[in-house]
Each structure stands twice: as C-alpha cells, then as structure tokens.
Amino acid sequence: MIITGDDPEYITFVKARLRDQFLMTDLGPLRYFLGIEVSSTSDGFYISQEKYIQDLLARAALGDERTVETPMELNVKLQFTDGDPLSDPTHYRHLVGSLVYLAVTRPDISYPVHILSQFVSAPSTVHYSHLLCVLRYLRGTITRRLFFPRSSSLQIQCYSDATWASDPSDRRSLSAYCVFLGGSLIAWKKKKQTAIARSSVEAELRVMALLTAEVT
Secondary structure, rough: OOOOOOHHHHHHHHHHHHHOOOOOOOOOOOEEEEOOEEEEEEEEEEEEHHHHHHHHHHHOOOOOOOOOOOOOOOOOOOOOOOEOOOOOOOHOOOOOOOHHHOOOOOOOHHHHHHHHHHOOOOEEEEHHHHHHHHHHHHHHOOOOOEEOOOOOOOOEEEEEEEEEOOOOOOOEEEEEEEEOOOOEEEEEEEEEEOOOOOHHHHHHHHHHHHHHHOOO
C-alpha cells in the first residue's frame, strides 16, 4: 500500500488508524513498489524500473552483450506472414507481457511494444528478432528514468501524431499522444484507430479528438 499526500500529520494519522485495524509494517519513504523504483532528491522524483529490466534481460538469455541505438527500425511494417512460426511461442508471449508492464515508466518503447503485442497469438522468427532488438535497446538505456520536478508550472502541454494507414493488414492508422503537466510527463498512449482514415488529415483529427477527451 502506498499512502501519499502533502500533509505529513494526516498521513501519520491514517497510518495509525490502519495499524489499529490491521497487522502492518511501515516501510518508510517509498523506494520500491511492484518493480518500480522511486528516488527522491531536492529537485524532484525519479521513477524507473532498472532492476526489473535486469531481471527481464536475465530471463531473456540473449547470449551476447550487444546494444542498439533505437528499439525498432524506422518504417518497419510487420505482418503475420513474416518468417516461420515459433515452435514454442510461450517465451515470446512472456517477454512481450513483461515489456507491456515496463512501458509504464518507459514511453520510449511503447511503440515497438504496441507493434509486437499484436503477434502474441502466432509469433514468428521475424517478430522474435524485433523483440530481441527492443531488449538490446533496453540494455543500452537501462538507467533512463522519468523525472517529476518539485517546482513546476500547472500548465498542460499536449502533443499528438498519427501514422496514416500504417498497418499493412487492415490499413488502419495509429494514434499517439503525450501530455505534460509543467515539466512532468503524466500521460501517453498509442492506439490503433477503430476506423480506416481516408486521408492523413482525417487520421490526425482522430488522434486530436482522442487527446482532447483524455485532457478533459
């Protein structure tokens, strides 16, 4: 359980009431919770999953120490017919599932994870090779963290984009956006659009509508 707020006295009161009703131990300031590491400085908070990535790389057993600069090559368009089916897709599914949780603090991998997760039902050797690319990227960027400054404006800044007809299987576009509160990244999402856009302008308008609903 995480208890947070800006009133230390009330937090102490809540913990005392909980201790009266339940057997519990106070572990002090938040440092680690469900694979997410939190470190506090005078400037703000850092959130990362470095240990989680280390455990993930150990389970992946890559067999080499190579790293790559980007999690996925530009303009890659994967399909179900690419490559040969994996004899045992369990390992692929396990790794992709772990990456989905890792994207909670690593928005830089959300796009390739979105793409790779579409093939968990029938992954192939090609899909697995792109999965290894993401893992090698994480190895080289394992110390990257999200930063939430203590002093920041409350101005909301939003960015959106769309890749028109980027999925070769159904010609649907991909929406992507991120939302900043001052200097803090507080929300981001990538989602395939539900209908086929007839132009890039229509695809852009759809993601702007999605972003507006999120901000509202």
